[in-house]
Amino acid sequence: MSFSQRGAVAFRGIRKAFGAFVAIPDLNLTIAPGELVTLLGPSGCGKTTTLRMLAGLEAPTEGQILIGGEDVTRLPANRRDVSMVFQSYALFPHMSVAQNVAYGLEAGGMKSRPARAAAREGLDLVGLSGMADRLPSELSGGQQQRVAVARALVLEPQVLLLDEPLSNLDARLRRRVRTEIRELQQRLGFTAVYVTHDQEEALAVSDRIVVMLEGQVAQAGPPRELYEAPASEFIADFIGEANVIDCEVTQVSDGTATVAIGAVQQTVPAREAVPGPAKLAVRANAIRLRPGRGELPGRVLSAAYLGDHMEYEVETDLGRFFAIVAESDTPMPQGSDIAVEFRSRGLALIT
Amino acid sequence: MTRENRRLDLLLLAALFCCAALPWYHIRSGFYGFDWLSDWAGEPLFWPLVAQLSPAQWWLWPFVPLVIAVGLLRHLCAPGPDRGGRLMALGAAGLVWLLVEGLAVGLRGWNWSLWETLFGPVAGQPAFGAGAVGLALCCLAMISFGLAERGALKGDVFVLSAITLLVGLVATFVLYPLLSMFTGAFQDFRGAFTTEGVAKNIGDPQIWSLRCVVGTGGCGVAWRTFFLALCTATGTTLLGLAFALVATRTRMPFKKGLRLMTVLPIITPPFVIGLSLILMFGRSGFVTEFIGDVTGWDPGRWLYGLTGIWIAQMLSFTPIAFLVLVGVVEGVSPSMEEASQTMRAGRWRTFRKVSLPLMAPGLANAFLIGFIESMADFGNPLVLGGSGGVLSTEIFFAVVGAQHDPARAAVLATVLLCFTLSAFLAQRLWLGRRNFATLSGKGDGGRHALLPRRVAAPVIALVTGWSLFTLFVYGMILFGGFVKVWGLDHSLTLAHYVRAFSVSFGDGLAWTGVAWDSFWTTMKIALIAAPLTAAVGLLTAWLIVRQRFPGRGVFEFALMLSFAIPGTVIGISYIMAFNLPPIQMTGTALILIFCFVFRNMPVGVRGGVAAMSQLDGSLDEASLTLGASSPRTLFKVILPLLRPAILAALVYSFVRAVTSISAVIFLVSAKYNMATAYIVGLVENGDYGVAIAYSSVLIVVMISVIGGFQLLVGDRRLRRGEGDARRAAARRIEEVPA
Incomplete structure (x- = not known):
């Protein structure tokens, strides 16, 4: 053939x-x-x-x-x-x-x-x-x-x-x-x-x-x-389920942009971003949850145990987040207060 | 050479052959005898078109430039949308001209005097012959080739040809006869336009009188027929529902046998029930005589009239209502009833509040079918009508009787057609979308709730009684053939059978019985018609289900509409259309065959549609994307998978051709007499013994044909579901009104 x-x-x-x-x-x-x-x-x-x-x-x-x-x-x-x-x-x-x-x-x-x-x-x-x-x-x-x-x-x-x-x-x-x-x-x-x-x-x-x-x-x-590098909110959500949130691009240099997500500062690949308000796609597995208080406080709305990982729904001032956490041995109980943090990989500015 | 040009070359060859070799005009002794071949050159009537061209027959000349123009198109233009358009125009022009000249110039010159004043007198012409019909087909092919070159339906010339051919056939054999019938109402004996006949008949009190409601006297035949149809529809619906409930929701013994009952209306020639009723309740019927002997009271001629017809129709059509309603009753999902019961409703409440309302559209459907059946019924009223007939018999007597009044027949037929068509339209348009039957491919775990006891007892009693009555009626038919003279001499004899079916072995086998002639004619014509019916029906079904073309909705609707045309109307319209040029077929076997094909085509269409809807559409598409053409797809993939449906269509169209009477009785001739028409003749002569013997033989033959068919395909299931598909197909077929 x-x-x-x-x-x-x-x-x-x-x-x-x-x-x-x-x-x-x-x-x-x-x-x-x-x-x-x-x-x-x-x-x-x-x-x-x-x-x-x-x-x-x-x-x-x-x-x-x-x-x-x-x-x-x-x-x-x-x-x-x-x-x-x-x-x-x-x-x-x-x-x-x-x-x-x-x-x-x-x-x-x-x-x-x-x-x-x-x-x-x-x-x-x-x-x-x-x-x-x-x-x-x-x-x-x-x-x-x-x-x-x-x-x-x-x-x-x-x-x-x-x-x-x-x-x-x-x-x-x-x-x-x-x-x-x-x-x-x-x-x-x-x-x-x-x-x-x-x-x-x-x-x-x-x-x-x-x-x-x-x-x-x-x-x-x-x-x-x-x-x-999803081109739109739809793509970000459709491919690999992302949380899309509002953010502020504060500075762009050398291909990286600094964004403010509430009180959290994070650097992400700049793509064609210009300073000003923007949308940020946050992958579910780019979210880290830590018990206690932090720069972005939140509360666990629901938690599901799926064997090798946990799925959480978290309420914050910036809206609800869907998070996948690989660690499932010590789950955070429903209703507990937590701090939301972000990994640097798995965040993308939507341009 | 592209395939567009190759097929156009073939078309040109065919057109040339039709114009230069085939006899242009109708041959009285019959084309298929091929006697004309020996005298082809000598007799001008046998000449082809090119030889008929003379200044006197100037209306034939336009066909010459037509064929030349096609030839020029072929050689001067490249295939493409442009040429396609011109080809279409030429084909359409050819068809239109053929139609105009054929309708305008009759046997003795112009058909309308107006034309004569405009164009001067002309000599007449006979009806179309093989050449003209062939050229018409070539024109149809031109249209479809043209459409293909314009890229219609993705340029699929097979599908386009099939569609144009079917449209042409339906126009010729359904629309044209109906139109001829309407115009026939407005013509006098010489064919001139007149409103006299219509005016006389349309307001005829014999048709429209309402004196039985207000005042005294009998009602008009239209109202009588309408009233009878209402009674029959109500009765059959109720009885059918009772039977359906018993078959699905009781523990009555023998209920499997009830389903066998559903084949009865198909195998029984439609006047047989009436005949049997006469044997029981007629003047010399044994029930009448028994009552007379015991009580001394003579019930008289009560059977002859609406009452008798009603009883006969109840017996004839209850199985059809049962067939429709058993599907409806089974279609109500058991989980609905179970849901109702879990919500604390008892059996009676569940039945009244859930099951019955869910069945309501199905009941209305059965009612309308019963209505149409009763309206269209011809056999029972013919035998039992006596002096007070119904529309279908009045039509018959208007044509064949002493009054010979085609205008009256046409008016009556139009009235009948209006009744059945409105019932049919009501059924399609109003009920079409209201079906609650919750049939789905998925198995529904539940079981139907049994009937509440207070309903079950009377229903079972009713069903048992009626079943026994039906058995009795059929037993009477079988028995009646063995009795010497009914009512007078009840000694057993085989004389009737001998008279009808004797054979002698003197010098070789000789069919000496009086019935053989019509019997063999019937078998021959039914055997020719059955495969044609199945082919046309399945092709139509394939187009409807699988092809998307503009006008498909209209096409389907027009076909469906033809389901509702009563046989009597078909019969009368065929005589009016095909007795004179341009198409002359009366008295031939051909007209019977065409009549059967287009009357029973619904059988094939419905069966095919049902079976084809169960075939995954991506099978066709897979075949196409694998490089197979659409005829190859049809023959290699679709037809093999439809084998059970094809067999069913073949058998049912055969059986229906053998047992039908309403249209046939208008079309038979001395040379081609059909069994049913012959039996009716016997009944009219009071020759009950032979009539009954012959009917029994027909019933037994039909039972063996259907039984043999069931044995052949019944248990041969390649895989799951196929049997269901066949049964669904068979059920659809049986729902078609007679």
Whole structure:
């Protein structure tokens, strides 16, 4: 199996309306060959519509879609060089695993014998060589998912589309399968567009994450950039749950800014900050709680024990904080007075 | 060469073939006899379009530039939205012209005298033949290819062709007949426009009189029919509810057997119940005679009239109401009832305050279905109507009887259609959104509460009584065939069966019985119609469920609407539409086949929609993204998964074709007589013995067909849920009004 340097994708001025409802007002997005891009966002943000337009299952109202430099806007799904892994897997229940995997090859005009051989190769790729003659209903969820991936990959598409491929798996399996998908993608080097609403999944597999909100790109960038330098309150909250609070930038120098959070002074990376009032994203695990009194006094509203860590909700003059504390041996009781402090990592000015 | 050009080339070839080789006009001896081939060159009537072109038939000339224009488009323009638009325009123009010239020039010249004064006299032309129909199909294809090139539905030419074809078929075989019927009301014998017939009939006291309410005398036939429909709907709804409650919420023995009852209305020719009632309660019925012997009192002819029809309809349609209501009663989630009981409500209070209100929309639905069924019923009133008929029989007698008044038939049919359509619209629009039935895919842990005792006892008694009565009625049919002369000589005999179904082995096998002829015709036509019905129905279902196209709502609604057209109305409209050019089919097997296909198509559509809604839509999408075209998706993925639904549609459309009467009776001919029409003829002649013997045979044959089908697919479940899908499909099918 080989993937050449094809596989670039471009959305140009895409607008999609369903009747009077505008799902996507104006989308411009490019994806480089061999990149795994995740479309992330809350439900109804247009990420699945974007994916389906790329697959040819929806037609954009306006704009252009290019795959590998070719304009495919008017091409129907079956003539586009992409293939898709569906949320429900959509394995054909009346065909064996091998027939499922060979289906696309035969539809493309391959004779049945070479198609079977290619299907077997594809099944080897996902480690299901022994299952070729079973019906999909005789496989476990994880195995069905891998058949769906194999079925899409044997066509050697320019772009592989994955529509929430893990949402039907249990949490433990999800972690394993997402690693497998990422590994396969890096080994074979194909372009992949991955839709999910799970920010942890997105952080784990992506080269680049595109966060969408109301049909628009809210922010796009590598996972670390989105986490450490969120462009908006929404991004800060959506990726890695942050407490967003008001603060005052008092001084900016050499790429660091000094901010005042109530009475607390803290230095953070400056980004493009200018002195004046600003918003600060505080990650839940960047908060330290100490019994007694301090510069930012607070009170424990609720405490939950989660085995290896504690989750607290804390009331302060600056508002409520959600804090995750790794130390769970000596929990702070509900209603106790505490001092809130911040670590320097895990704070980001929102610009 | 692109695929756009390749398919256009094929289209051009087909159009040329239609214009240059196929006979343009209708051939009386039948196209499929292919007798015309031997005399093709010599007889002008068999000539194709190019040979028909003469100054006298100037209205045929425009088709020549049409085909040339398509050829020019193919070679001068590149495929694209531009060419698509022009192709569409050409196709539409061709269709419109075909329609105009076909309707304007009849057998003996202009159909309307106005045209003659404008354009001068012309010679007439026969009806469309293979060439003209072929060219019409080519024009439809032009429209869909044009749409595809304009990028409609993502350029999927298969789906577009399917849609245009279906629209064309529905327009020709549902809309056109209805329109012909309406215009038929405004025409005199020579086809000139007149309001005389309508004016005479629309205010006819025989139709609209209300004298039975105010004053003395009988009411008009419209009100009688309406009143009967109300009574039947009320009765069947109540009985159906009783049956449904017994089947789901009591511990009555044999309640599984109740479900078997639901196939009865499908397998029974609709006049059989009436026949059996005559055997019991008619002048010489054995119940009548028994009463006469014991008490000396002669009940007389009370059975003939609304009372008798009502009893027969109750027997015929209660199973349908049961079928609808059993779904409703089961659909009320047990957890609602359990919730009510945990809130300290007793069984009676729970039933009255929770279960019944939740079922209310379902009850209204069953009521409306019963109403439509009763309105559309033809067989029972025909047998039991006596002097006081209902609308459907009045329509029949207006056409075939001595009065021969097509305008009256058209007016009556319009009245009937208005009644059923308003009931149907009420059902769709008003009830459509009010369904509380809490069916979901998830298993609901609870069990239905049993009926409170004070309800259970009378309900069980009622159900038992009615079931016995039904059994008795059916037993009577089987038994009646073996009796010499009913009412006079009750000695057992096989004579009726011999007369109907004898065979002789003299020189080879000879079907000497009087019934064989119509029996084999029926089987043949039903066998041809069934696969067509299933195909058209499932294709429609696929388009409705899986394709999003503009006008889909209207399309679906128009189809649904055709469910509510009574068979009598279809029959009368088919005669009025297809008796004269441009489309002439009366007296052929073709008209029967088309009638069955479009009358039973709802069966396939509903079954297909039910089954297809249970298939995950991403299966289609997966197939498409894997590079398969939409026909491949349909044939390799959807159809194999729908196999049970396909079989169900096949069997039910076959059975319904065999047992239906209302539309058929207008369309049969000496050459193509159908079993049901033949039996009705026997009944009219008072030949009850043979009629009953023949009916029993039909019932037994239909039972074996359905039983065989059940055996074939019934227990073959590949995996969980499939059986449920099939049953859901079967249930949907049976809900279709007859």
